[in-house]
Amino acid sequence: EVQLLESGGGLVQPGGSLRLSCAASGFTFSDYAMSWVRQAPGKGLEWVSEISGSGASVYYADSVKGRFTISRDNSKNTLYLQLNSLRADDTAVYYCARHFYGVLYFEHWGRGMLVTVSS
Amino acid sequence: EIVMTQSPATLSVSPGERATLSCRASQSVSSNLAWYQQKPGQAPRLLIYAASTRATGIPARFSGSGSGTEFTLTISNLQSEDFAVYYCQHYYNWLLTFGGGTKVEI
Numbered sequence: 630e631v632q633l634l635e636s637g638g639g640l641v642q643p644g645g646s647l648r649l650s651c652a653a654s655g656f657t658f659s660d661y662a663m664s665w666v667r668q669a670p671g672k673g674l675e676w677v678s679e680i681s682g683s684g685a686s687v688y689y690a691d692s693v694k695g696r697f698t699i700s701r702d703n704s705k706n707t708l709y710l711q712l713n714s715l716r717a718d719d720t721a722v723y724y725c726a727r728h729f730y731g732v733l734y735f736e737h738w739g740r741g742m743l744v745t746v747s748s
Numbered sequence: 749e750i751v752m753t754q755s756p757a758t759l760s761v762s763p764g765e766r767a768t769l770s771c772r773a774s775q776s777v778s779s780n781l782a783w784y785q786q787k788p789g790q791a792p793r794l795l796i797y798a799a800s801t802r803a804t805g806i807p808a809r810f811s812g813s814g815s816g817t818e819f820t821l822t823i824s825n826l827q828s829e830d831f832a833v834y835y836c837q838h839y840y841n842w843l844l845t846f847g848g849g850t851k852v853e854i
Contacts, residue, residue, distance in 0.1 A: 664844070674784075674792065674835055676844040688842045691749075724791055733839035734782035736803070738791035 631655040631737045633725045638742035645715050645746070651708040651725030651739055659683065659703040662728040664735065665710045667721035667744075677723070678710065679733070693719075715746045750774050750838050754847035761852060763826050769850045771819040771836035780840040783812055783821045786849075787832045795834075796821065823852070 637649040649665070664679040678699040679688045687699050698711040708725055725739040751774040761767045771781070779799040784792035794803040796812035799819060809824040823830055831854060836847040 673849045674786075674837075674846040676837075676846065679842065679844070690843075729797070732797075733780075733842065733844060734794065734797045734837065735784070735792070736794055738793070741791055 631727065633727060633737060633739035635723065635725050635739045635742040638723065638744045640745045640747065641712075641715055642748050643716060643746055647712045647715065647744060649710040649712065649723055649725075649742070649744070653706045653708065653725075653727070656727070658701075658706040661730060662733070663701065663708045664726045664728065665699065665708075666724045666726050666735070666738075667719075668724070668741070669718070669721045672721075675721075679728075680708070712744070715744075717746050720744060720746045749843055750777060750840060750845055752836055752838055752845050752847035754834075754836060754850050756850060757848070758851045758853060760854065761826055762854065763828055765826050767823040767826055767830075767852050769821040769823075769834055769852070771814075771821070771847050773817045773819075773838055773840075776816045777838040777840035779815045780838055781812075781814070781819050782837045782839065783810075784835045784837065785830075785832045786835065792835065826852070 632654045634652045665677040680699045696714045700709045722741040724741040726735040727737040729736040753772045755770045781799045783796040786792040800812045811822045833849045833851045835849045
């Protein structure tokens with residue numbers, strides 16, 4: 630069974646940093662591209678960033694480019710998102726999601742975790 | 749960026765009825781379109797991919813159609829557990845975008 634378990638969320642001040650983690654199990658982690666998707670309170674879904682299975686290719690939404698960094702450790706089956714220069718509009722539930730093999734729809738999702746940016 | 753537009757924003761239906769949800773892309777995405785269901789406090793769940801293929805375990809009352817720029821999700825014989833928000837998402841290129849969602853309510 631595919632499982633994705635996020636951790637690292639919480640309250641952070643504007644301008645601060647946070648690192649999110651997503652522990653994956655139930656599949657060969659290095660075979661799959663992974664993404665982070667976020668959802669601001671009461672709003673829709675927004676794709677944030679994607680990383681290829683090897684980690685060689687990364688992509689970002691314009692809203693986070695230059696501030697967020699996606700990475701993965703295939704030896705630990707873990708996905709990361711480093712959030713820097715956080716702003717109030719980064720407040721959201723952040724989901725870790727696994728793509729289908731070779732195709733960019735989201736086949737599996739984590740339960741999500743809340744990141745709140747506030748002073 | 750491909751903009752995905754969903755309509756209506758809210759759809760009021762009764763159990764047993766049919767719901768028809770629309771999704772429009774600002775440019776052709778071929779059949780690279782997925783639909784998700786999200787219930788309050790839960791993560792989204794994949795319903796449909798490749799515009800019309802049901803994901804594993806999704807009941808046959810959910811069906812998708814369309815290609816290019818116009819897509820439809822149809823839910824036949826609505827059940828109580830189907831009241832939720834539905835999102836479309838294109839995966840034509842790496843800049844993935846979602847529609848704003850359609851809330852299906854009683």
